[in-house]
Amino acid sequence: MIHKDLIKKMTLEEKASLMSGKDFWQTKDIERLGVNSIFLSDGPHGIRKQAVAADQLGLNEGIPATCFPTAATVANSWNEEMGEKIGEYLGEEAIAQKVNVVLGPGINMKRNPLCGINFEYFSEDPYLAGKMAAGYIRGIQSHGISACVKHFCVNNKEERRMAIDTIVDERTLREIYLTAFEIAVKEGKTKAIMSSYNMLNGTYTNENMHLMQDILREEWNYKGCVITDWGGSNDRIAGLVAGNELEMPTTAGETDEEIIQAIKSGKIKEQVLDDCVDRLLELILTTEEVYKKPHMEFDVEKHHRVTQKVAEESIVLLKNEENILPLKYDKKVAVIGDFAKEARYQGAGSSIVNPTILDHTLDCFDESGIVSIGYESGFERYGKKSKKKIDRACELAKQADVILLYIGLDEVTEVEGMDRKSMKIPENQIDLLNALQKVNPNVVAILSCGSAVEMPWIDKVKGLLHGYLGGQAGARAILRVLSGDVNPSGKLAETYPIHYEDTPSFYNFQDKEVSVEYREGIYIGYRYYDTADIDVLFPFGYGLSYTTFEYSDIEVNKEGVIFKLLNSGNIAGMEIAQMYVGCRSEEVFRPQKELKGFVKIFINAGESKTVTIPFDDKTFRYFNVKTNKWEIEAAEYKIMIGASSDDIRLVDTIFMEGTGAQLPYDKDKLPSYYSGKVNNVGTEEFENLIGCKVPVSTWDRTKPLGYNDTIAQCQYAKGLFAKLVFRIIVFLHWFLRKIGKRSTANIIMMSIYHLPFRGIARMTGGALNMKMLDGILMIVNGHFFKGLNHLIKEKSKMAKGKKS
Template structure:
């Protein structure tokens, strides 16, 4: 151990105390023994430091900070160098604010477009997500702060996110849901990692030894610390035993007692506890010793601007309507033009240091603007007066520039979406504008996939995603041609939600989330089954054109030439996909295995090289319990998107094992037609029986059931609490602003009460409360009172 002498000076109580936070955002310190405290802060796309009362979910204000584009936006840049630069900016700002550990980046896979937190995640592809996250981590940590990639792992929905069990087969888990983390850990070397709330195949992620020790530490070489998501620790002692370090937020002496009791009764070895303390101290002492950086907020804003501009995706440009003709009159329509939707909601909500507004800067651009009209209310509510005002303004212009998108209540941490449609009042206005017979260009703001069936009614479509505090001017740069758009989609836009295989059971409303689709997530499904889509993975237009030529394939990699054949300088994202036509191991028709963004002047050519790496040809073999290569011929495809392949060829690879899994009973997975996989076939894929829902209406509620089940409680007061909670959530929805703290309570399991009340309530008290909820009021009251007295006595003994 690195800190054996220091650990020997600590008592068991002190070591146990180090395993939980001191407060919502700080770790425990012992200054007299040379152990400092470090400060943790949310920060996937900005530093959300709360200096007053902390709440983790954005209820209380945070100090002003730079709001960069969200992960879903940055991913569309396909530029690791850009993400590393944004990471450096984030790290500098964190350091200047006294933040030692930034809780991000988020790199969960976008299994389904309805997930309410997709705006915080990079991609539906694990390779792309891992490469971008690794770059962000390197940037952050270059400034002396720790990155904390999250949420590890298979965390794919917000409903019941703290009380859900992800049932996923081993091969899918390793290839889809862990590969991004693997790349991020190996190439980014983060000092910390956040475990997910959910279970994975029956075991809480924060207690999963195979996940946290065998894979993360022993296989990938991770040498940092694992921090629980806030309230995400189930059995704290078991978590510490199996590789988790820091239980957050501060559980004061409640978490400490769990560790001490576990050591006393032999459930946790003190030697194991010493290992975790040593690992924790290595990170804490290093971070606390770093000097504060000085931040230049003008430079931060400039970086945010460039990041937004490079991440904007041009989806449609009929008749070359863009860049806008400065000679034609323009009407600007839409609430989002005056009050932009530029970030998500929840624990990533940033208080922007500076916010650019479209209407404030129109004079800076060569645009012939006739006027502006709000057009619609931000909340989805019809307003015929606003609609008519917009139509009247638009009628006088030659081109209509219509700003639209998802409002805050549509996508948020703590809740999943129920559909892909934009707000109906915005769509109604679009129909009214179309009736004018004018050219329409839409500027879309949304953090995730939306239904774009209406794009046949417009000539131009610019998707800005959630572009941060400088996004408004970045959008104007693209619209006027100051910036040539180079963003490409990092997720597939389906024609219909029903085309997405996981949608039949998403979000899972019971105990189990069944990952029936297996490997076929996103483009892997659509491309394999030749299912038509609206816009494919990797798609994005430019104001110039690129030609691919001269593909050369060797055993080591691929090389090709890209030429800018247009009249403008621009950037192209060259994508490498690998497939295998003849195979014993089923899989997608092709998968992303490389990408490079290149910048070219008009007429310029450049050589692009890809080196085959450890991820290029591998699959996870459940017989050998390791990654292997199937021998044979592989197809190498180079393209501008997964559906726009420009060059292709073949290479040969030798196999690494003759022990192959038997997939003869998996016809759906062999064909990729996984939209209606039977229980029998999914069981065959899992290698075990599918778990069945064990709770039914009328049964007593359990310690790990979510609070939302209070609606079925036997205690009338408990049911009343549910009704009040539902009413408050409904009121927040009508206002158009999600109440994250209420959503957190709604989805959290009862046991989390002991983790989120700062020591006021412990686990035995929660068990008593649950007894009351289940209709045994007096017995439960006695339990609570007895547990309360014991807890207070323990605290008195501790203080003495």
């Protein structure tokens, strides 16, 4: 232990007190020993330190901070160095606001396009996500504070995220869902990790000994701190034993007392608590320098310029028919679409940043050199149809040479805590596009959203520029790409399927019951589409430029791959060269190709550069479930260099000596996995993969509701009062959407409907404890008066305890 002497001076009560928050955003202090509180703040793409007091929870407005592009946007830059630079600026602003721990970045995989918080995650590929995250972490922690990567792990669905059980095989867990976290720990050296809400194979992640001890602590040698997601603690003692140091937010001492009693009764040894206290103290004492430094304001204008540069490098040009872009200086453009007036620049939920400056498209035309003849909104932002708006937009479009059409997803469609209902953009926007295209075929669409969408309308546009969610300077950055001041260099960090039904998790994502089964295994994203030979709209790694690049002269050796890259166009540009590896053996099922390296390089027109992409410890490995280790199969491997996963320019091979491990699978029992056609795997085959029976995935309607059942399950409750409450919640949600209060309606679904009962206690900062919750559950289960009496008694006890 690092802080053994300090811990010896603490009472049992003091040690236990450190294991939960002081309020919603701070840790507890021990004044007599000089142990200070530290402040934690949301911050995946900007610091969201709430302007209200720290004892209030919610999505309150934060102190102004730079709103950088979201992780989904920055991932399209494929620029690790830029990720580190963003981290440095985030860290600088955290210091200015006296924040010790920045809650980010988020590095869960984009398993399915409908996950509501995909905008906060980097990619469908763990290698790309891990490398980008490591950059962020290094940048943030260069200021002496801590990053906190999240959500550990397999949190790939927002609905019922606090109660859902994720069923996934060990190899898929390691290769797909843990690799990014491994890179964040080993290369980024993150000081903190946030555990996810969900269960993993029947056990909550922060209580899962295999995850928290075998993998995180022993295999990865992680010495840092694990923090629960807010309200994410289930069994506090089980979490402590697993090595979950800090429970957030405060429980007003309730779980501290649980820890004290568990030690006094001999249920757990005090050494378990001491180890957790030691790791938390290390986080506190190594980040408290923020309070000793003189207050310094950050340079608002400078940070704004940086976020513009980040956005410029992350924008993806997806279509450029007839070279309609960049816009010629003599072209008159009509600006159409609600997102042009009110930019869609970040996601919605706990990561909302109050920007220091906010650029809007209509305010930036004068400096862009683009000649705008006018603006029309064309559509209602939240989907309501309006023929008048379309007619006015068409009249303007007739007068223009080119239409700039700003479309995408709104703030209440992509939101934390809820999943999208479909991959489509709103129908009223498509109606507008169809009408515009009839009066003027020169349509350039500018898309704003944080995840993949279907595009059955793509033949109606000549140009398509995807800005994703570009932060507070995203609008200006888009205009600079449209005008040609910036040559686009972003490439997609996720695949765009033609139809949602094409996705590998189509049959196993929108389940409404207890568990979600990852039956597609290791085949997510391009790993599936390429192996199963499924056509896609835009492949992983795809993006156009205003120039062209030629690849040649590949050489492969034991250290890596070397090749030449020529800018064969007439303007300077940046190219993202990607290295994929495919194993030619058929003994262990593998995707056709996997990303194992990449480089982004600037090349002047006509210039040629020699590029090297090294191999590393992840290039040839796979996880063997028989040996429970990473192994290398003795085989010939294809080394593929491409401009995208579907555009391979150079190929060579190399033979690698293997580790001699026994084969992990019976090929005859896993035909879908050996073929890669895994979009609808049967139960028996999935059970052969996971090595056990698939747990029952439906709620037990016959049992009384308990702590980990959700409010939504009140529809099955025995108590009439609970059923009435359920119907009121459903009605309120419907009514609020009907009158246009969509954000409030979403909060009801996120914060009430899908909340497990224990969350009522865990998220109220001690205002309602678990004993009072027992009374509520009695009411729910049909014992109204007994439960009400219990609730009142426990409320009275709490009040007396506070007075004393």
